[in-house]
Amino acid sequence: DTAVSQTPKYLVTQMGNDKSIKCEQNLGHDTMYWYKQDSKKFLKIMFSYNNKELIINETVPNRFSPKSPDKAHLNLHINSLELGDSAVYFCASSQVGSGGGRETQYFGPGTRLLVL
Amino acid sequence: QQQVKQSPQSLIVQKGGISIINCAYENTAFDYFPWYQQFPGKGPALLIAIRPDVSEKKEGRFTISFNKSAKQFSLHIMDSQPGDSATYFCAASKGGGSNYKLTFGKGTLLTVNP
Numbered sequence: 303d304t305a306v307s308q309t310p311k312y313l314v315t316q317m318g319n320d321k322s323i324k325c326e327q328n329l330g331h332d333t334m335y336w337y338k339q340d341s342k343k344f345l346k347i348m349f350s351y352n353n354k355e356l357i358i359n360e361t362v363p364n365r366f367s368p369k370s371p372d373k374a375h376l377n378l379h380i381n382s383l384e385l386g387d388s389a390v391y392f393c394a395s396s397q398v399g400s401g402g403g404r405e406t407q408y409f410g411p412g413t414r415l416l417v418l
Numbered sequence: 419q420q421q422v423k424q425s426p427q428s429l430i431v432q433k434g435g436i437s438i439i440n441c442a443y444e445n446t447a448f449d450y451f452p453w454y455q456q457f458p459g460k461g462p463a464l465l466i467a468i469r470p471d472v473s474e475k476k477e478g479r480f481t482i483s484f485n486k487s488a489k490q491f492s493l494h495i496m497d498s499q500p501g502d503s504a505t506y507f508c509a510a511s512k513g514g515g516s517n518y519k520l521t522f523g524k525g526t527l528l529t530v531n532p
Contacts, residue, residue: 306461333518335519342524343456343505343524343525343527344522344524344525345462345507345522345525346522347519347520350519358519392461392462394461396518398518405518406452406464406467407464407520408463409461409462409463410461411459411460411461412459412460412461
């Protein structure tokens with residue numbers, strides 16, 4: 303059973319295009335996240351949503367727009383793609399309050415985005 | 419500002435040896451320190467975690483040592499195996515609630531040679 307799934311797994315596109323990445327979790331968690339992992343493997347949080355409400359927005363360019371239609375899904379739409387957007391994007395989820403403020407985050411397999 | 423500094427960037431260890439990865443943090447409000455393990459092509463997964471009220475936590479071959487006064491913590495992998503070859507991330511967080519987030523170190527690529 304896949305806990306956190308992402309589609310697509312790979313995404314190759316041209317500069318200036320608009321693309322979306324989808325994420326779904328079947329863990330019943332109420333909080334979902336998007337992370338960006340660059341070529342040097344650095345993991346940086348981009349957004350978090352709790353019960354469909356945006357909680358964290360880490361000064362990400364407004365070309366990136368997350369959308370959470372329900373608490374099991376968090377999508378990421380990217381407008382006007384740039385070369386620097388090439389990275390691996392990870393979705394993650396956790397359950398607020400499940401760990402007394404030390405919740406485990408469960409990551410998806412990642413979406414490898416290459417902008418040409 | 420890098421709030422969690424991790425070293426070394428890469429580490430090569432022989433099978434059966436001890437792997438040691440170090441992290442230092444700046445924010446004294448951090449109160450939870452997990453380590454995540456990431457295999458190539460996969461997402462990170464929680465390996466082991468510690469709270470600042472204990473100085474050591476051991477799970478199997480993996481041990482976290484924590485030094486609150488020095489604001490440092492480290493991961494020790496005993497009897498390292500080729501299957502342990504992965505990228506390891508230390509992380510830190512503070513508090514809980516809906517705005518809970520992890521701040522990650524830059525990762526250590528561990529290679530265990532057979």
